[in-house]
Every structure is written in C-alpha cells, then in structure tokens.
Amino acid sequence: MDFFKRIFGKKKPPVSPDGVKTAPLDPMMVAPTTITPLQARVLLGMAQSIGVERTHNEDSLFVLQGTAAGLEALPEFGLYIVADGMGGHRSGEVASAISVRAVSRRLFEDSILQLMSIDPLTDVVPLQDLMRIALEEANLAVVERVPGGGTTLTAVLHLGHQVTIGHVGDSRAYILTDSDVRPVTRDHSLVKRLEELGQLRPEEAEVHPQRNVLYRAIGQGANLEVDVFTLPIPRNSHILLCSDGLWGVVPDQEIRRIVSAAESPQEACDRLIDAANAAGGPDNISAVLVYFPPE
C-alpha cells in the first residue's frame, strides 16, 4: 500500500496502463492568457487518481486537442475519452486500456487524419457511424483479449462547432455552465433505469445494492448497443468527462461549484479529484474538463 501511495500520490496521477500519459499539463502551458489571442481557444484540464480504497487503477483516459491558425485553417478539433474497467484480476485495467486505444486509433485515423487532407474527400464514413464502429471494435477487442473483463467508455470527438459523443456504461459526460450542470449521457445501469422510471427514489438509488450493475458495457459480448449523438459545442461552457469515482461521490452541484470557482480547467480537475478523495475515494477517479469559449 505504501508502495502505491509513493507512486500514486494524489497530485501525481499514475501513468495509465496503456502508457498514455495523463499527468496534468503545467498550467502555464494551457492557460492562453499570456498569449496574443488568435481567437478564443479551447482550454483543457485532466486528472486521475487511484482513490483511497482501491489498490488498482482500472480507469483510463485519453486527451488530444488541436488548433491550427492561418488562411483556411482547420477547425479546432479534439478527442477526449474516459473508460472505467471492471472484472477480476487485472482484466478491468486491461479492458479500459485497450478500449481507449482501439477507439482513439479508429477515430484518429478516420476523422482527424482525414481533416488534414487537401483534396475534397469522397466516401467518408459519417462521424456517427465512425464513433459507433470505434466502440464496437473496442468491444470486440475486449471480448477477444480480456474474457471476463469489461469497461465503460465515453468518448467525445470535437470537430469545429459540433461534438459527437459515443457512450456505453456509466461514466458520464456533463455540460456545465455557471448556473447549471447537466449530464448528457445516460447511465446504462439498472438502478439508474429504475430511477428514471420512478421505481426508485434518487436517495434509494444511491445506496441500492445493485447500483453497480450495468446493463451495457464494452466487452459484454456481441451486439453491443452504443449511444451516439451529436451536439453543438456548448459556448462559454465546459464539457466534463468523468468516471463514477467522481460523480458517484461528489454531488453534481458541488462539481459545478468547483468548476465555476477554479481559475483554469486544470485547477478544476485537481480540485474535483481532491473532493472525491476527501469524500472517501471509494473508487478510481478520472476527470477531463474542456472549456469552449464564447463565439
């Protein structure tokens, strides 16, 4: 345990199993305030923690953000993924890691690299199909390589003025404004479903013994049903991606308050992780926060 504490100190999130570096960037690097603004920019923060009670980190996250300036510049783009693995032994962490790889690789190749093309493209796979294919591929990879393992996965692909979201499981994507916090994904958990139907009160759901039972997850078998949808980017607002180690512990309004009070998305992510750990840190915690400036 000491070993883990030494390596996985609160402020220094671990390197996730797929080798994606998830340590927060230096705030100076991400804060554009000192740079001559070409235009308002997308800002990023991210953080991860093993939590207090767990000995393994089964969460994975992935962040890629791009901006180009100049004549006929590419629109801003970004790819953000959070996955929360489950299953015995190490299968949870492997499942989340390879899922993130499978999804990011597919989306990078077939959407972001395509952006760089000079000629107009023909016969491009539509973004929503691409997102669905990416998550289905991750599902097959987990079924094949990690029997008994599974993972949630929530991916946000930002291109220009739209975000396309792919989602399976109970990690969440939120849209946060100064006055509002709203999950845009739907938890694929039995308890959430019962709560949606009024069969359980929210306070009952919070303590329900089956609250961790998902009815959909990457790795559950063939015919995975994936939620895919596209939203206009929320101007002057944040998108937060997080695992249930955050949202299951820190109330939504508290999340909103922390994000509003923070100076930067990175600071907000650090505070969110602190809050989850302060509340007992029962599970791994991952958070990616993206700020979209006013138009």
Add this chain to the structure above:
Amino acid sequence: MRRTTRALPNKTGETDQLGLLQPGVTLQDRYLILGVLGSGGMSSVYKGRDLHFPNVTKLVAVKEMINLAADPTMYEMVVRNFEREADLLATLSHPAIPRIYDYFTQDTSSYLVMEFIEGRDLERLLGDTDTYLPEEKVVTWAVELCDVLTYLHGHQPQPVIFRDMKPSNVMIDQHGHIRLIDFGIARIFQPGQKGTMIGTEGYSPPEQYRGEASPAGDIYALGATMHHLLTRRDPRAEPPFSFSERPVRQINPQISPELESVVNAALAYDPKDRFASAESFKSALLAAAKQTGILISPQKSTALKLPSDVQELWAFECEDEIRGSPIVHRGILYVGCYDNNLYALDAKRGTFLWKYPTEGGIPTRPAANEDLVYVASEDHRLHAVSADQGKLVWTYLAEGPIRSSPTLYEGHVFVGADDGHLHVVNMLNGRRAWRAEAAGPVRSSPLVFDERVYFGCESGDFYCVDFRGEIKWRFRAKRAISSSPIMVEGILYFGSMDWTLYALEAEGGWQIWRFRMGRPTISSPAYAEGKLLTGCADGNIYAIDARNNREVWRFQTEHQVTSSPVIQEDSVYCGSVDGSMYCLDLRSGRKRWTYRTGGPITGTPAIHEGSIYFGSNDHHVYALLT
C-alpha cells in the same frame, strides 16, 4: 471490479461441462432419456420415455435441476423447497398447463417429470420466421395466456404467480394452443448470491427488483411478451423497461392503435396503472379485437378512408402543368406554371388577379419581399415583378435555364442556374453582386446563414461559399444534389440522387451521419420535434431522428415522392406523383387524410392561415382547409 455485467442468456448453453445426461440413461428404473430438449444454467430438460408403459411409447419431459448447495443443511432446504413447489404444481389442472407426473431427487439433482408437449416455443417461432406475426394470432395467444393466468391467480388457498412469462416459456402445441412451460421452480436452485436477479430482465416488471411478485407482474410480463411478438424487438437487447420508448406501432405500423394501447396499459410502470386482473386484460384484448374486427375476418385489409376531414376551399385551373410550388404573400398566392406564366390569385377565394408571362416553364417556387415577387424560369431569367400588379421591374439573365428556387437574404437574391453558377443579384436593381462557380448545374435552392451560402449541384458536389464567392469547403455525394439544404443547430441536412439523406456539420462539411433510402431523392427535408421528414422516389415519406440516423417511421405512397414535406403543428403535408396530397401524423406517420388530384404533385405545399395550397400536374392549383 465490483461491478458485474449482465449478459444475455446463453441460448446454446455451455452445460456440457456440467454433464448432460446421455441418451440411454434410465432414471429411477423408469424414465429412459432419449435426448436433450433444452438446457441453460443450472437446469436441463430432456425428452424421455416412461418405461411403466411398455406397450406404448409414452413420452415425458424430464426437467433436471442441479443442487449446488455444498452445505448439507442448505442442500436439504433446497430439496424441501423443490418438493413443496412440485406438490403445488401437481395440484394444478388447466389445459394450458402441462401435467406433472412425478418428481424425485437423486444425488445432486432433483427431477420433475411432466407431460411432453409437441410443438415450438414462441422464441423458436420468432427465430424461425422473419416477418411480423399476424396481429390476430398474437391476440389469440394472448387471450389464452390471460385465461391461464386467471386460473393461476385465482388458485386457492394461495394465488400462483408464474413469475417468468416470456416467449421461450410459451409453447404452441400441435393443435395451435398455448401451453405454459417452465414454472419458475428452477429459481430455488439458483444460489442466492448478490447481484443475481430473478426472471429475465427484459420481460419482468420494475417492481420485481424490489422482490415483489404479484399478479400485476405477470400481466406486465405478458405485455412485454406481446410487445416482443408484435415488434420482433427482443427486450433483453434493449434498456430495461424501455417499452414506452418504442411503441409497437412505431416499429410495426400494421398493428392497430387499439391493440397498441392494450399492450401499453399492461406495460405501465406502476402496477396500479395496469389491468387489475388477467381477466380484465383479456376483456380489453377482446374489445380491441372486436373494434378492429381482426378476430372476425382476419384477412380484412385496412379500410381506406376517403378524404373526409379535409374540405376543398377552391381550385383554379391554369393552362398547363404546375410542377413548382406556390407561396402566399400578403394574402396573395403566387405560383409558376408550365404555361410560362406566374399567376397571382386571391388566397382566400382563388380568384384570378393577374398573370405575368415569362418565356419558359416555371419549375420553381417564387419568393416575395415587400412589394416585389421574384420568379425563376427556364427562359434563363430571374424576373422581379411588382407584387400587386405583376408589372416587370427587372430581369436578370443567366447563361442557362433556372431551375433553382430563389432565396432572399439581406437585399440580395441567391439563385442557382443550369449554367453551373450560383448567382447573387441585387434585389432592387437586378444587378449581379457576385457569382460562384460550381461543377455542374445548380438546381437546389441556396441556404444562406451567417455569411455563408450552402448549395448542392448536379455534379454531386455540395458547396459552402462565403460572401465573396470563395469556397470554404466542399462535400461530394455520389450523385446529383437537387434537394435544398436546411440547417438545424449547426447541422445541414439534404438529400441526393445517390439514395441518401446526409447530415453535415456546417462549419467544416464533415458528415455526421447518412441515411440510405430505397431510391434517389430530390425532395428537400423539413424539420420538427427532433425529426427530419423527406420524400423519396421509392414512394416513401420518411421520418428520421435528427440526432442519429434512426428511422422513426415511413409512409408508403403509391408513386415517387419528389415533393418536399411541410410541417404544421403535428401534421406533415406532402404530395406524391401518385396524384395525392397526404396529411400524416408527425409522431406516428399515420395517415390523417389524403386528397386526390388528377395528376402528379411534384411541388411543395404552402401553408397559410389554416389553409394548404399546392399545384398539380392536372393544371390546377388547390386550396384546402386543414
């Protein structure tokens, strides 16, 4: 790590590791095992022969349940529970319930010997067919199931709850009657570990998760079973309790609304909102069947309602076909005709006010602003005439016929032409402000938004240009794009001759999704309540979820649909080449009325103050009261 994921039950089973009984084995010196009928989890069912009847072949079904309890006390308890339930089942007597002949426990298994039923269970039946089951068949089965539930729930001294109604537990015997198999006795043998659930999630009622088993739960599960039979959508592959999100008729519009509402009532979340008893469920089914007449004459086709709810306001005859679309501006209807004239009619009365002659057919929709009306003609010209008298103000000459409907935006007319250009013309003096080149004739009507112009072209290219005519991006479909784009929340939607409806992100032109139809389309989409409506040459009017490309419903007309739909409140209006104007319910796609004309309707209707206006190739302009 603490999470578990539910999986669909393994239909083929993996029971080999548990050791299935081999054919030839005899149990209790009496039951000869002939083969496996089914297996899954902790139990298996075998086909067997009762050797106490040596002179005839008396077949039996032998259900084997494996007792995994390691602790002797637990083991004993499981056996005692099993025997109690078996005793109860043995007292049941109903034609739809297989008879129990015997039970016994041997080593680590308990066995139940039952009547052998020749037939197929409903899950197999669904798997063996690929079309929808006829409504009357499902209703007949459901009525029989209600009968057996009524018997069970009325059992004395205690009601018997079936607990596990689902297609695989309902057999259709060789006489075509239903038989309930597999009473939930096997659940006694399920280890009571955390996270194990009772029943099959897809069919069981929400309250079962609170450990409640009641007649209302069986009613729900029967509703769920009917839903599966009518829609062919396996609820185990859907989110739990999501039936209300996919109403029966949204998936299978052939089903009557009467039956749909009976199924919905059975599937109410709150047990109090369901039928009070299986008996009242049955009465509702019979009442619905009586209303639709399905149980009397199963072959009856849906009655074609004649246009009853729609009243003709007026009709006006021109000298040739009307292929374009009308507009109403300040109480006057303007419409172009293939007799080369632009007509102005009084919208209320249909009286002739004036006509303005161009030198070519007019396949487009005019546009009007204040005192001027703009009309594009195949004579290569865009004409601006006075709105009140039809006096020529100016014309603008393109280098080819104009088959694109003009769009007005900030003092300019935007219009495409067959000369391969998008033309931008000053509204007041008819002078060209600028033009943009395209790779082919431009027949779609340009969309102007936020200093960008979006239009499709016959080469299959779709352009986004800025106000200097410079291309910002270009998208290429496989065939011509004659359909005119619309934009909703930053996403462009339009159809193409390549049989596809596209959704593109407006800033960069990336495709977000596409929807494939059965034929080419030139119809321009319309949007309301999260749905896109479009016509297609395959004869359908489609409603598609705008968030993803799921089809919500489709309505089949009798010929191509080149007209574009128009939405008013919860009604969709769209014409068809079959000669009819259709009014459909936006949510369900159900027909409200049709109005038949003497020729194809290719243009888009205009709606103004409670009336709908459209032209037909039978030379008439029609006005109907909606």
